[in-house]
Amino acid sequence: MFGLWPLQNGVIYTVQWLVMFVAASLTLMNALMESVKSCDVPRDGLEILRLIESCIHAWLNIIFPRIYMKKLAVNINSAIDDWWSSLTKKELQVIMEYARTGRLVTLTQLIVGSIGGTLWFASVFLSNKNKVASIENNTAWNFVIPSTCIYNGVSYSTYQALFVMQAVQGFLVLMSECACDSFFFSITMHLCGQLELLRIQFIEICKKPYADEKRHGNIFGPLVKRHCHLIKLTRNIEDAFNINILIRLLIISVVIAASGLGIILSINSHDYKEIIKMVISIQFYMIQTFLYTYAGDILQNRSESIVYAIYSSTWHEMSPIMVKDLIFIMMRMKIPLRISAGKFFYLARTTMTDILKTTLTYISFLQVTVDK
Template identity: 30%
Template sequence: METTTQFTTIWNDNIAYAFGLYRLITQSLGIWPFTCHKFISKCQVLIVCVLQLTMMISIIGEMHLQCGEVSDKIQNISLCSCAFMTIVKVTIIRAHNPRMHEIMMSAMQDWLCVKTADDNKKMRSCAKLGRSICLFQMIGAYVTAIPIILSGFAGHSAVNTTNSTDSDIKILPLGTVCLFQQMSSSFYTSVYIIQCIQLLITCTGNVGCDCYFFGVTMHLSGQIEKLTDDMERFGKEKEDTDCHEKLVALVKRQNHLLELAENLETTFNIVILVELSALTYEICLIALQMVVNLRMGNSVVIINNIIMLQILYLQLFLYSYAGERLSSGLENLGSAIYSSEWCDSPSKVTKDLIFVMMRCRKSFALTAGKVCVMNLESFTNIIKAVGSYFSVLLAMFD
């Protein structure tokens, strides 16, 4: 109750601009840090996981019955992978709620402590980047889901099954026509609505959690850049006491931001590892599906495939860019201290600066399961690897 009251007290227009979208997304999934203690939030997480699990089971059951075309099977595998990713992201972020609460609380305090127009401009710039990416990703995700959701309105379709002759079967968004055969109208409507909800949750949970991570990371990297500027300006005060107190404040701020970055890495490193594996697999499958549809001349599905590929590549790029910006920002702190007016500082402060610079040499890296460092170089290597995997899959398909 105290957490909710404190959150309500500090929420203002600037914070709403920076984190309003992520609040909407995470609250719908039950993982907003300031409401995780509520019973309804726990129920939301349970409902999300159950719906995604049943979605996976129904898709796997349909694939086991060996129904549908090759392109349908590829789409089913991709949807199953996305559902699994949603479960992983929601449960892990929920499990690390204390860390995310600390990060978000610090971020909101940062907005409350803005002193200059220049600082406000820089923070809003980082917030704008996160918001723009979030809107672009979420709109793209829902656009790809709309054709799947509206597929049932096309009426009936003749589907070949291994157990029966061609017959008119009602279409479902997940394509589970063999698993749910001979449905009554009321049962069909219920299943259709549930599958639509499952798809929307998949989009929100899978893409939305990535946007949440990226937005928080952009704010944190913005604070690191602000600290870099403060360190470069260090040394203007000539009095020993003032310089020493300012240095202590800068070091405390550095330690605090490094702790937040490590909390973020601890929370998301497993998510990134699973995401990296799933995205590599999904990109290959969707590219393969696009090749199949090109041969069939299905232009509508091809456009949908292109949008999905763009979303997947951008998801991968977001983690790489976020890791690059965090690690490079923390590395630049040492150079910022050296660029300050340390030579004009008192000898006592100058000696302390040596230890601060040594502290800055401690590297930070956003990793995928402590195995792969996420940066722009890794992104290019992953793209090359995906191209190689796709070539192998295409050769096997031919």
């Protein structure tokens, strides 16, 4: 539908991608123009800020996967080969566990996103119900995408056409935002499952007695090649998503800080409807942040667990040549596989707390500025 599936790269899928790119670009331009355009109609600046964040995120989700489509295709083909390979019952259970996690997150993202989008479209449509009864040339309609200043005073027939167009734009932006995030999470979870299988294979090999020292090279060779392949898959994910993740986390910090200040102001004015609205939006952004940081943290932990598994094995009973090979393997694996945000910092669970600390600092600064 979006023209972003790495294994499909024909004319039809290119056209689909161009449609998505144009829709996301127009939506982003609409939000930016609305934010800078001045008019006498009251507007919700925080709502426009949240829309700009969503549009930028969706736009990046459309651009970067397309640029790195060949690298992502390597990850998809590798996952297909893993599922078609002969797996034992224990190995199948391991990768099925990570596959279920990715599927659960994907379905939750799409279902919640669809429900939220439908409720938003319905609320905007119902909010204009009273205005239809007294249509005037200067009627300030409520739009799906905030456009009160841009389309101020349009007729009701024009408004209907714009409403349908913006509903389609909003749906495409919403789906591209949820689907690409779910795609990132799913392929990262599969990579974590493969690292867990590699750890199990190292444990099993280290338990086996090998009397013939001349065969030691063939023992660890396939596992080392497998680890090198997983390193390549991690770099593909890193290249395709690191800039997107950095911009996403930076904007989320600002939006959460602004929403937190909005909650404080709404409490003072006893606007409980706005409080609930902002709390829900903050929870949504926190879940999005947790999705990235959780995947990065699990990937790092599964990579580091291989080193601990080798060290906990009976290496002291092996021949000196095999121990020497294990040392070199551990030296390489001491550098864990990680995903960064724009090469500035790595994604881990501590990233979540760092973002919260930063947003609290922003809220305190903004509150002091507003009080003055």
